[in-house]
Amino acid sequence: FGPSIYKNHQGTLFKLKKFGFVVEYQASFEKLCNKIVGLSHDNLLNCFLSGLSPPIERELKILKPYTLTQAIGMAKLVEEKLQDAKPKFHRPTPHHTTTHTTTHLSNSSRPPIPQNPNQPTSTTHPNFSIKNFFTQQMQERRTLGLYYICDE
Structure with missing residues (x-):
């Protein structure tokens, strides 16, 4: 069974954006590519690059991959690099316990306070x-x- 003539797979491919990991984006991208006939390698490469998240796309523009295979490999490496560079914030859990002890004395148990007229x-x-x-x-x-x- 070939690609469906009633679905616009090329339009879906052009709108495809990376949400999640590059591996997931790659799987969706390749699945759609297999349903499209007649797109050049340059168009596929540009389409793949434009669907990446902006930080990864910027890095790949600097690296200038020539093939789709290179772009996929570089995107995975850049994603790992960016994950390692993210600061790992750990919300500190309170380990200290504060106890307040308050001694309340009733008026009858308090010693009388001597009054000094000066x-x-x-x-x-x-x-x-x-x-x-x-x-x-x-x-x-x-x-x-x-x-x-x-x-x-």
């Missing part, structure tokens, strides 16, 4: 009461002439 109380930041207590304690130790860490 030091202003902070009403805008109630969470800093521990810091105020520490500074007040340091001032008391200074006035008594004690060290900060021990009671001597």
Whole structure:
């Protein structure tokens, strides 16, 4: 059985584009070529080159293959080269676990904070009461002439 007279295989060949690998494109290209009679080798070569992806087509324009066989071989090599040149991005997987421990003290379990009339109380930041207590304690130790860490 010969090529179908009702299908435009030549038009399909001219519209054929490479999606995927060169080997797959080559198989589709050769399958269509076998259904077409009368195309010159130069036309087949140009048709093959124009159907390649732009990066591969550019490389082959530089290499200037003379035959379809050369073009297919070069296209496979260029494809491998471009695959090797692609940066291999690996999305880092989070291996660290962050744990937040928060100690909540109820108002009844907190020690009373002594009030110093010389030091202003902070009403805008109630969470800093521990810091105020520490500074007040340091001032008391200074006035008594004690060290900060021990009671001597």
